[in-house]
Amino acid sequence: MFVGDDWAEAHHDVEVMDNSGRRLAKARLPEGVAGMAKLHAIIGDLVGEDADEVEVLIGIETDRGPWVSALVAAGYTVLAVNPLQAARFRDRLGVSRAKSDAADAHVLADMVRTHAHELRPVAGDSDRAEAVEVVARTHKSMIWERTRHTQRLRHTLRDYFPAALDAFDDLDAADTLELLGKAPTPARAARLTIAQISAAMKRARRKNIADKAPIIQAALRADHLGQPEIVTQAYAASVHSLLAVPGVLNTQIKTLAEQVDAHFGQHPAAEIILSQPGLGTILGARVLAEFGDDPTRYASAKARKNYAGTSPITRASGKKKVALARFVHNDRLIDALTAQAQTAMMRSPDARAYYDKQRARGVNHYPALRQLANRLVGILHGCLKTGTPYDEATAWPLSAQKAAA
CATH class of the missing domain: 1.10.287 (Helix Hairpins)
Structure with missing residues (x-):
């Protein structure tokens, strides 16, 4: 069962849809406990006695707040939809550019029905991380x-x-x-x-x-x-x-x-994060805050880099292929990672050597800094995945091999 939730400050427009795209219910619910109770009642009536066999997926254009927390606590699969994604999907369904809250709820429900595998579930971060x-x-x-x-x-x-x-x-x-x-x-x-x-x-x-x-x-x-x-x-x-x-x-x-x-000192990952070059308490807390601590959120280092916005995007057409910086990113996270890269150059000889290598290739300062930040994100991902603190020789194996030779 698929639910589109177009939220506003005082109310939520919701639409419930089945596997075939048929509308099962629609309503405008008030924000708060009363609205959440009505949503549970609507879904409960539709599910009936098969509650244990039906998965309810809810698409909503936010990933935080008491409403989202209540949805997750109720056992629903909540998918955070980027407003840009919803706008592009809306254009696929019609060219009139008509827009309403009820129509947006329909778009979100249909988007969850057809593209749930491409949407990001709301991270299950711990209370300490929040x-x-x-x-x-x-x-x-x-x-x-x-x-x-x-x-x-x-x-x-x-x-x-x-x-x-x-x-x-x-x-x-x-x-x-x-x-x-x-x-x-x-x-x-x-x-x-x-x-x-x-x-x-x-x-x-x-x-x-x-x-x-x-x-x-x-x-x-x-x-x-x-x-x-x-x-x-x-x-x-x-x-x-x-x-x-x-x-x-x-x-x-x-x-x-x-x-x-x-708060950061009480988090279990604080020791690993603080071991990274260029990360102190404040920057480390910002990095943890923006990445979250859900161990299943990032399937690979590449996924974490993509979310961070440090990895490039590739545009290819025919024989032309161009790598560009990501301009759509989490501003708070990229700010913290850039600051880490700047400080890491003074703390880690290998980080400095990596930056100098990019500059020697003709890369300007900020692109070289972004590439260093991208490398450091990959190192952080490996440390968090294995539960081990940062080690210079492990993080930069090629540099270690050259030094040994």
Whole structure:
């Protein structure tokens, strides 16, 4: 039995279909316990006394949330359908481009009926892995949000106070936020003393304060183009408000990092993941969060690489064959894997040699980094599959053979 579930925030449009494509039932169900109970009742009435002999496959365009968890807990086979896949399948069924929630439920049910073997079941991740995912994703979202606010602050300062951009390298640093809060205008910043600057830097635990403080003061007192006084005061009021956001985010990012460390440290795979070159607690938690820990999810290293988006895609037609990067991928995962590859080059001689080999072939920096990340994903897959920590000689056997020779 096949079910299409087109979900929205407040309701679900569902359609139940049999093996022949005949519609057995359709309904709009409310979100929550009441809607789930009605769905169970609909399927129960259709299945009857043959419940043990009927498999129910449900297609839905998400793989998380209480509704999906309840479906999995009820014993249904839940298939996560990418919205792009559903849109392409919808075009196969009609060319009018008509769209409705009920029609989307029909598309999902028919897609599950005919292409279930090509769809990805919702991963059976453990509760620990889901907990790591929650805190790791929120932590990264806060970092991205801090970057956005810092860029807003940078653009505002450029419009009326360019000297601040010359004086401060990190606009989201604690001492920068403190000094700009005290002196948000060029005139007030020019009156900052060495003692005031040094005190702020000391509270932020900066190094080489005696050398850096005079440089900051000189940059703030240098001649720069500015704005009329009344406009400057308006900008200063805006900056005063903008400064509050990065400060709060800095505190919460630090607090949440402790939660990431705590949850990740309790996971059984933490030791293996931390043994990988370039993966510390934060990056390791992100990698675990995005890959999940369902041991049956990735049939091979290639499957894990494809999901990661590090492996290339091939387009071939006749005698023409081109390998291209995957631009449709999990942004959070590819961000973590790229950061791992950058750090691994400093920790693993073989990883560095692999990167240098790609560069020697004429590959640019980012494609070479992506190829290194792809290799590291394969190594991680092997370690997780065998339950063994990373070993340089095992991971790079050709390098080990050359060294032995």
